[in-house]
Amino acid sequence: MKPYSLALGLSMAFGLAAGAQAQTTTLKIGYATSPESHYGVGSKVFCDEVEKGTQGRYKCQHFPNSALGGEREQIEAVQLGTQDLVNTSTGPVGNFVPEVKIVDIPFLFRDYDHARKVMDGPIGQDILAKFPSKGIVALAWTENGFRHMTNSKRDIVKPEDAKGLKMRTMENKVHMDGYRAFGILPTPMAFPELFGALQQGTVDGQENPIPVILAAKFSQVQKHLSLTGHVYSPALLLLSPKVWGKLSDADKKVFTEAARKAGAAQRKKVNEDEASGVATLRSQGMTVVENVDKPAFQAALKTAYEGYAKEFGADNIRKIQDVK
Numbered sequence: 001m002k003p004y005s006l007a008l009g010l011s012m013a014f015g016l017a018a019g020a021q022a023q024t025t026t027l028k029i030g031y032a033t034s035p036e037s038h039y040g041v042g043s044k045v046f047c048d049e050v051e052k053g054t055q056g057r058y059k060c061q062h063f064p065n066s067a068l069g070g071e072r073e074q075i076e077a078v079q080l081g082t083q084d085l086v087n088t089s090t091g092p093v094g095n096f097v098p099e100v101k102i103v104d105i106p107f108l109f110r111d112y113d114h115a116r117k118v119m120d121g122p123i124g125q126d127i128l129a130k131f132p133s134k135g136i137v138a139l140a141w142t143e144n145g146f147r148h149m150t151n152s153k154r155d156i157v158k159p160e161d162a163k164g165l166k167m168r169t170m171e172n173k174v175h176m177d178g179y180r181a182f183g184i185l186p187t188p189m190a191f192p193e194l195f196g197a198l199q200q201g202t203v204d205g206q207e208n209p210i211p212v213i214l215a216a217k218f219s220q221v222q223k224h225l226s227l228t229g230h231v232y233s234p235a236l237l238l239l240s241p242k243v244w245g246k247l248s249d250a251d252k253k254v255f256t257e258a259a260r261k262a263g264a265a266q267r268k269k270v271n272e273d274e275a276s277g278v279a280t281l282r283s284q285g286m287t288v289v290e291n292v293d294k295p296a297f298q299a300a301l302k303t304a305y306e307g308y309a310k311e312f313g314a315d316n317i318r319k320i321q322d323v324k
């Protein structure tokens, strides 16, 4: 081999190596809570699987703890393509994709098995298919959990106990309509503002799943926890269409499968937090009401459900309730 061809061969090899390196795309992923929380666990599984499945062509940079803003802002950024991914509750999602709102109805799901079955079945998968026409790609359902009420004033056993309490809610009309029927004064607010609002007493309470109450350290600013489980809070792994449009069919499969695994891991972490979280919150000084009068809360929703039936169709609500 002549010296110049060796040199050419080497520079081609280096050129290729440098080229391969330049092709690594770093995706920005954001979520509301810490890396150790359910959102962090699910997001990490997604990113690890994507990195592995694309041989390192794609990897993530994580922005936990609402570092990229509230969930509404992050969804907007994903739609615009200035953020690549968000692992978000459905809280503000119905404002972008109205078909999502039906799963935000209070007391719609009996338990975790029921909720997960609906999300993984045809109803949930049909909802995911509605996103692209709104400029968002929904890769999979993840999970936030059943929401419970906390407040600084008193134990809540029945709706009368919640009456008159000023409670932060998500920016979600379906929730707010239901909570008004409980007698609560709903105050919509982005999650990053919530801890301060509770600390300063701008609101008396809030409602969130155990994994969020733990991760956000609400026991530092809230005395009373009631296991109302008044609504299931689904979550979603959303991707910017700008990224999706550049993926090969094989990479699309990798992303979708990674998101499915992320959803499973996130649910597993929710299960773990549910199993140990109440004891943890008690040890942090919260009083916990376990025997909530759920039938009374459900009964309070009678008129709100008439509104839901009008908006979403009684049949569609029944279809979800009938999933066994």
Ligand code: EAX
Pocket: 032, 033, 071, 088, 089, 091, 144, 170, 190, 191, 207, 208, 209, 212, 233
């Ligand atoms: O998604 O805004 C909320 O209360 C959400 O449950 C929380 O940010 C996690």
